[in-house]
Amino acid sequence: IASRGAIIPAAVGVDIGCGMNAVKTSLTENDLPDSLHALRRDIEAAIPVGFNAHKRVGVTRDLGDDIYSQAIALRDRFETLRILQYAGKLNRERVWLQAGTLGGGNHFIEVCLSEEGDVWLMLHSGSRNVGKVFAEVAISMAKEIAARQNRDLPDKNLAWLDEGSKEFDVYTEALAWAQDYARHNRAVMMSLLKRVMKQHFGDRFRATDYAINCHHNYAEHEVHFGRRLWITRKGAVSARKGQLGIIPGSMGARSYIVCGKGNPMAYQSCAHGAGRVMSRTAARKRFSRDDLIRQTTGVECRKDKNVIDEIPAAYKDIDQVMEAQKDLVDTVAVLKQVLCVKG
Numbered sequence: 001i002a003s004r005g006a007i008i009p010a011a012v013g014v015d016i017g018c019g020m021n022a023v024k025t026s027l028t029e030n031d032l033p034d035s036l037h038a039l040r041r042d043i044e045a046a047i048p049v050g051f052n053a054h055k056r057v058g059v060t061r062d063l064g065d066d067i068y069s070q071a072i073a074l075r076d077r078f079e080t081l082r083i084l085q086y087a088g089k090l091n092r093e094r095v096w097l098q099a100g101t102l103g104g105g106n107h108f109i110e111v112c113l114s115e116e117g118d119v120w121l122m123l124h125s126g127s128r129n130v131g132k133v134f135a136e137v138a139i140s141m142a143k144e145i146a147a148r149q150n151r152d153l154p155d156k157n158l159a160w161l162d163e164g165s166k167e168f169d170v171y172t173e174a175l176a177w178a179q180d181y182a183r184h185n186r187a188v189m190m191s192l193l194k195r196v197m198k199q200h201f202g203d204r205f206r207a208t209d210y211a212i213n214c215h216h217n218y219a220e221h222e223v224h225f226g227r228r229l230w231i232t233r234k235g236a237v238s239a240r241k242g243q244l245g246i247i248p249g250s251m252g253a254r255s256y257i258v259c260g261k262g263n264p265m266a267y268q269s270c271a272h273g274a275g276r277v278m279s280r281t282a283a284r285k286r287f288s289r290d291d292l293i294r295q296t297t298g299v300e301c302r303k304d305k306n307v308i309d310e311i312p313a314a315y316k317d318i319d320q321v322m323e324a325q326k327d328l329v330d331t332v333a334v335l336k337q338v339l340c341v342k343g
Contacts, residue, residue: 009160091129095129108122138174247321
């Protein structure tokens with residue numbers, strides 16, 4: 001969505017800054033053990049999933065100066081956010097306990113193999129509960145303004161905030177912060193994941209400089225067609241010419257590392273993943289645990305009834321998705337997961 005002077009908060013969504021992080025490692029397929037169960041167990045122990053959070057706030061202190069300085073800067077900015085006066089239900093301690101946590105649904109942590117046999121680490125998460133609260137506050141603001149000004153909308157979720165208004169400034173300030181928090185959340189998780197990998201593989205493991213951290217639910221100011229616009233990418237990734245991105249498939253399919261072509265007609269964007277072909281409810285009704293086991297053969301992952309809604313058949317064919325956007329990106333690497341952690 002491109003707009004000149006307005007933002008639709010519901011278009012960004014409640015998971016502000018949701019996105020991906022991927023890192024190529026020094027390991028190869030031959031370094032992996034026959035069973036990855038112990039590795040998955042230790043990843044799940046190190047990184048809280050679902051509604052869980054860390055037991056203490058100071059996790060980032062142990063992860064190096066860069067991560068810790070990010071956390072301090074985010075905390076300082078957090079205290080100045082004007083949206084806090086409207087977010088009475090926000091648990092402020094939880095904000096920091098959830099930094100470095102996965103969440104649930106389609107969020108995941110994966111160990112993948114490239115077609116060349118290189119081991120990659122990949123994860124998908126966003127701004128957790130704090131982003132959800134900020135988004136809900138802004139959506140409510142937009143709806144109240146629409147009702148007060150008698151805006152005739154085909155859908156109430158199309159309510160917008162006008163640039164220059166107090167509500168717009170309150171939201172965009174919180175939006176920018178939540179997007180940075182989401183990026184930090186992924187960085188913390190990746191650091192924790194690297195630490196687990198180091199414990200399992202010792203000096204054989206190191207993360208290379210080939211790393212990507214990108215949003216796919218966000219909004220920011222960009223220049224397109226000679227105009228400065230607000231660009232909202234909901235389920236889309238920035239694909240400027242030469243820019244690296246990540247397009248994941250389902251937990252039993254392939255994922256793609258891509259390089260943008262900068263197609264102006266797509267506002268220099270591309271798809272963010274396979275996307276669902278059926279709802280979670282429909283998937284749970286149609287498929288069984290046996291279907292899940294069969295469709296995730298060769299992947300070390302949960303295979304219980306609580307993740308049936310994430311079964312690969314509930315998603316589009318990622319190869320067809322990639323074929324449909326050849327004019328937007330070039331493929332850099334094709335990855336297949338061998339381990340997947342779900343919330």
